[in-house]
Amino acid sequence: MKNYQIDPRYKVSNxxxxxxxxxxxxxxxxxxxxxxxxxxxxxxEYQFIFGLPAWFFYSCVLxxxxxxxxxxxxxxxxxxxxxxxSEGMEEDQ
Numbered sequence: 589m590k591n592y593q594i595d596p597r598y599k600v601s602n603x604x605x606x607x608x609x610x611x612x613x614x615x616x617x618x619x620x621x622x623x624x625x626x627x628x629x630x631x632x633e634y635q636f637i638f639g640l641p642a643w644f645f646y647s648c649v650l651x652x653x654x655x656x657x658x659x660x661x662x663x664x665x666x667x668x669x670x671x672x673x674s675e676g677m678e679e680d681q
Contacts, residue, residue, distance in 0.1 A: 590614055593628050597670045597671075600668055600670050601634065601670065603639045604666070607662060607666055607667075611655070611658065611659060611662065614655075614658075615655045618647070618654070618655070619647045619648070619651050620647075620665055621647075622643055622646040622647035622651065623644070623647040623648075624643075625643070626643035626647075627641065627643035627644070627647075628643075628645065
C-alpha cells in the first residue's frame, strides 16, 4: 500500500481561490451599489463627472481603478508563488 500525502499546494491554491472569490464579490457589490444606488433616479436629476453620469463614473471608472489597486495589493501581500512541478514526490513510471 502506498503512503499518500496531501499536496501542500492545494491549501495555498484553495486560500487564494477564496481570496479571488471575495474580491469578485466586493467588486460586484461596489458596482451594483453605485450603479443602482445612484442610477435609480430620473435622468433629469443625474449629476455628471467628466461628462459621464455619476453612477457610471463611480461604478465603472472609479470602481475599476479602485479594484485594480486592491487586487495589486492583495496579490503582492497574500499570494505566494507555487511551483507546478511536484518536488520530492515519487511518481509512478
